[in-house]
Amino acid sequence: MKKIAIYGKGGIGKSTTVSNLSAALSLEGYRVMQIGCDPKADSTRNLTGGKSIPTVLDVLRGTKGPVRLDDLVHRGFNNVFCVEAGGPTPGIGCAGRGIIAAFEKLEELEAYETFEPDIVIYDVLGDVVCGGFAMPMREGYADEVAIVSSGEMMALYAAHNIAQAIKNFAGRSYATLSGIIMNRRNIENEEALVEQAAREIGTEVIGQVPRCGLVQEAEAMGKTVVECFPESDMGRIYRSLAVQLVGAKVSAVAS
Amino acid sequence: MKKIAIYGKGGIGKSTTVSNLSAALSLEGYRVMQIGCDPKADSTRNLTGGKSIPTVLDVLRGTKGPVRLDDLVHRGFNNVFCVEAGGPTPGIGCAGRGIIAAFEKLEELEAYETFEPDIVIYDVLGDVVCGGFAMPMREGYADEVAIVSSGEMMALYAAHNIAQAIKNFAGRSYATLSGIIMNRRNIENEEALVEQAAREIGTEVIGQVPRCGLVQEAEAMGKTVVECFPESDMGRIYRSLAVQLVGAKVSAVAS
Ligand SMILES: Nc1ncnc2c1ncn2[C@@H]1O[C@H](COP(=O)(O)OP(=O)(O)O)[C@@H](O)[C@H]1O
Ligand SMILES: Nc1ncnc2c1ncn2[C@@H]1O[C@H](COP(=O)(O)OP(=O)(O)O)[C@@H](O)[C@H]1O
Ligand code: SF4
Ligand code: SF4
Ligand SMILES: [Mg+2]
Ligand SMILES: [Mg+2]
Numbered sequence: 001m002k003k004i005a006i007y008g009k010g011g012i013g014k015s016t017t018v019s020n021l022s023a024a025l026s027l028e029g030y031r032v033m034q035i036g037c038d039p040k041a042d043s044t045r046n047l048t049g050g051k052s053i054p055t056v057l058d059v060l061r062g063t064k065g066p067v068r069l070d071d072l073v074h075r076g077f078n079n080v081f082c083v084e085a086g087g088p089t090p091g092i093g094c095a096g097r098g099i100i101a102a103f104e105k106l107e108e109l110e111a112y113e114t115f116e117p118d119i120v121i122y123d124v125l126g127d128v129v130c131g132g133f134a135m136p137m138r139e140g141y142a143d144e145v146a147i148v149s150s151g152e153m154m155a156l157y158a159a160h161n162i163a164q165a166i167k168n169f170a171g172r173s174y175a176t177l178s179g180i181i182m183n184r185r186n187i188e189n190e191e192a193l194v195e196q197a198a199r200e201i202g203t204e205v206i207g208q209v210p211r212c213g214l215v216q217e218a219e220a221m222g223k224t225v226v227e228c229f230p231e232s233d234m235g236r237i238y239r240s241l242a243v244q245l246v247g248a249k250v251s252a253v254a255s
Numbered sequence: 256m257k258k259i260a261i262y263g264k265g266g267i268g269k270s271t272t273v274s275n276l277s278a279a280l281s282l283e284g285y286r287v288m289q290i291g292c293d294p295k296a297d298s299t300r301n302l303t304g305g306k307s308i309p310t311v312l313d314v315l316r317g318t319k320g321p322v323r324l325d326d327l328v329h330r331g332f333n334n335v336f337c338v339e340a341g342g343p344t345p346g347i348g349c350a351g352r353g354i355i356a357a358f359e360k361l362e363e364l365e366a367y368e369t370f371e372p373d374i375v376i377y378d379v380l381g382d383v384v385c386g387g388f389a390m391p392m393r394e395g396y397a398d399e400v401a402i403v404s405s406g407e408m409m410a411l412y413a414a415h416n417i418a419q420a421i422k423n424f425a426g427r428s429y430a431t432l433s434g435i436i437m438n439r440r441n442i443e444n445e446e447a448l449v450e451q452a453a454r455e456i457g458t459e460v461i462g463q464v465p466r467c468g469l470v471q472e473a474e475a476m477g478k479t480v481v482e483c484f485p486e487s488d489m490g491r492i493y494r495s496l497a498v499q500l501v502g503a504k505v506s507a508v509a510s
Contacts, residue, residue, distance in 0.1 A: 090416045
């Protein structure tokens with residue numbers, strides 16, 4: 001099992017990228033679990049036909065009886081296992097702690113042992129890399145971190161903070177940084193800016209995703225580009241990014 | 256003393272708006288204190304010639320001896336008192352708690368009694384309205400909340416969450432919501448979208464700020480539009496928004 005956390009600034013395209021990667025990896029034959037760790041709880045919507053699934057925190061809050069795994073893990077496109085951690089009541093409680101609570105519940109209910117995913121992808125908001133949001137970076141939760149960024153200043157600022165958080169954990173054998181996925185906003189000099197930032201951070205650009213209207217077209221149907229337009233350039237780009245991201249290490253365990 | 260918290264999604268223009276409002280209010284004769292509550296700690300940069308000031312958390316972390324008020328409160332344009340709460344070490348600790356710690360230190364050192372501001376404006380990140388970031392909404396910290404939003408979906412989503420957080424506090428005499436400041440991104444139907452959202456939230460649009468290149472020109476000099484281009488339309492817009500925002504209540508105490 002390989003566990004990858006994808007971080008980045010809010011709105012940068014994490015969920016779009018992650019759900020296309022999940023869809024692509026499922027088509028490669030992997031068993032994939034996608035865990036949304038953004039209070040917005042819309043990480044998996046394009047795997048579930050645009051429907052919102054109940055979040056782990058909502059279920060934990062609402063249940064009188066015992067919680068069952070099937071309440072928390074929902075099948076999406078091509079049987080991708082979809083989970084949304086959810087967030088606290090606005091203004092009260094800690095979103096970070098919510099993520100922790102969700103993870104602990106999944107472990108307690110033996111989600112990984114039950115569904116045996118080959119790949120787990122966490123989709124994590126990176127605006128505030130506080131203790132709670134850094135949770136998936138810790139050993140046991142994620143092996144690798146990839147950062148989604150455009151060339152925009154604030155996206156790169158977030159990328160820098162995320163990389164710093166990983167460094168602050170280094171030596172304690174937490175997750176390693178695999179690199180930056182560049183999601184284009186078509187700003188001037190974008191490629192140079194992102195590559196420069198990657199160098200400063202001490203990592204590399206592992207893939208480029210162009211800005212493309214098919215994303216919105218697919219989204220309007222509650223789908224990924226990979227599902228909707230598999231033969232498009234964009235579909236191919238996501239698929240080859242997916243293969244590259246999981247690398248050789250996982251192929252051994254692929255079913 | 257009137258205390259206003261300005262919330263909104265990261266990158267939406269909170270700091271730009273707030274620092275122009277602070278500058279404008281200082282020109283109206285008010286004693287203004289601006290407190291940045293975003294881990295990015297760049298809220299006041301356009302009041303200080305583009306320079307970063309040390310954050311409260313940095314000072315608290317770095318100091319061997321006792322902390323003095325002058326280490327935390329810096330004079331900016333027209334004597335606006337500038338404070339940056341700062342953030343935790345990325346990946347470790349809680350940004351929300353950092354804000355709380357900064358507030359407590361300012362109180363302990365009697366910042367308000369010493370500088371006697373007529374108006375305190377908090378500039379707060381609204382992507383995650385967790386317990387920590389909701390702090391300035393609580394009684395004693397802010398009397399009123401205004402939300403900066405464009406018509407973009409994610410900005411309105413954040414606005415909605417912030418309003419929800421205020422409602423969750425209501426009845427316990429916390430801050431009230433004064434409305435939405437619309438900072439245009441020039442998306443289609445923007446005015447209607449923001450007004451629709453305001454209605455849903457049960458509030459109103461209290462002002463409109465156009466998208467304007469003078470912001471970037473001023474920013475490049477580390478200044479506000481109000482300072483740099485006082486006679487421009489944009490300068491006038493910020494000044495009249497400022498007057499409207501503080502309303503009649505404060506004029507009595509204005510020096
Ligand atoms: N490569 C892309 N091309 C076109 N639109 C994109 C692309 N990536 C993301 N988007 C758009 O940006 C919006 C925000 O993306 P999302 O994945 O929800 O961001 P995040 O999860 O980082 O908050 C989406 O609604 C989507 O339409
Ligand atoms: N009304 C405006 N017109 C033009 N540019 C703006 C306007 N408001 C904000 N900006 C730009 O948007 C960028 C982000 O704004 P900022 O105030 O730093 O956002 P926030 O504090 O919400 O993160 C700024 O660098 C500024 O150049
Ligand atoms: S993360 Fe920090 S502020 Fe939030 S609940 Fe926990 S200790 Fe409190
Ligand atoms: S740990 Fe993060 S999410 Fe939790 S209260 Fe602190 S800043 Fe908010
Ligand atoms: Mg998302
Ligand atoms: Mg700001």
